[in-house]
Amino acid sequence: MHVVPLSALADNYVWMLYDDAGNAIVVDPGEAAPVETALQERQLQLRAILLTHHHNDHIGGVGALLARYPVPVYAPHDERIGEVTQRVQDGDEVEIDAPRAHFRVIEIPGHTRTHIAYAGEGLLLCGDTLFSMGCGRLFEGTPEQMLTSLDKLAALPGETKVCCAHEYTAANGRFALTVEPHNPALAKRVEQVQALRDRQQPSLPVTLETELATNPFLRVDSDEVGAWCRHHGAEAGRVARFAALRAAKDVFRG
DSSP: OEEEEEEETTTEEEEEEEOTTSEEEEEOOSOSHHHHHHHHHHTOEEEEEEOOOOOHHHHTTHHHHHHHOOOOEEEESOTTOOSOSEEEOTTOEEEETTTTEEEEEEEOOSSSTTOEEEEETTEEEOTTTEETTEEOOOSSSOHHHHHHHHHHHHTSOTTOEEEOSBOOHHHHHHHHHHHOTTOHHHHHHHHHHHHHHHTTOOOOOEEHHHHHHHOGGGOTTSHHHHHHHHHTTOOSSHHHHHHHHHHHHHHOOO
16 A cells, blocks of 8 residues: 655645555545646546545545545544545444555544544554644644543554644644753654755654654653643643643744
8 A cells, every 4th residue: 555645735635545556545635636636647546535524624625526536435423524425433444445445433532523533554544633743733622632532542553654634743843842852752853854844755654653752742641741841830630731732832933
């Protein structure tokens, strides 16, 4: 299975998965044109669309794609997402024949109330919940919900490749360094990301193992993150530490 992030809109990635027989799946097509171009250039046939949540920069291209490719569309139970052929929820299994792929659905509310992820084929297709060295804003959920969702994702195998939906990595790394300035894995990852972006290459996918070593939102139990939280007046407890991190990131300019 080949995995390619297609640049869309300002900083979105539409993830395309395809096999050597020319069958493709796309995830969160907020814009149709990059998908259509990639299908034509690689001589692929679109077979399915997976959606993680209702925001327009993740579903805005679905209608145009379906007009040309009448394929199954998988999405969470959310009336704000139309043109869906199969609604899925936590624990459901998504089986796609071509390209042959199997995904488990994980409900991960926080960014939105109905956000889901798809885990399988060594991949985590996580929309806007988990970013490299960051996480999504809490538009509809609570800190407790988001932390629970991140804990679910953190429990996946370390070799899982995390396919985030935005190229936010460099900015997230700058914030992460203010939280854990003495983390050598973080410093190395920030340097690697800068080199990739200097060459206009994507910073993703990234292994979950790397995220567990560098992402402060997955590291609320680490000593250095705990010290940062205490310094910033966070109350005791994992949820309070996460909430303090997310509040600081919301106003961070760096």
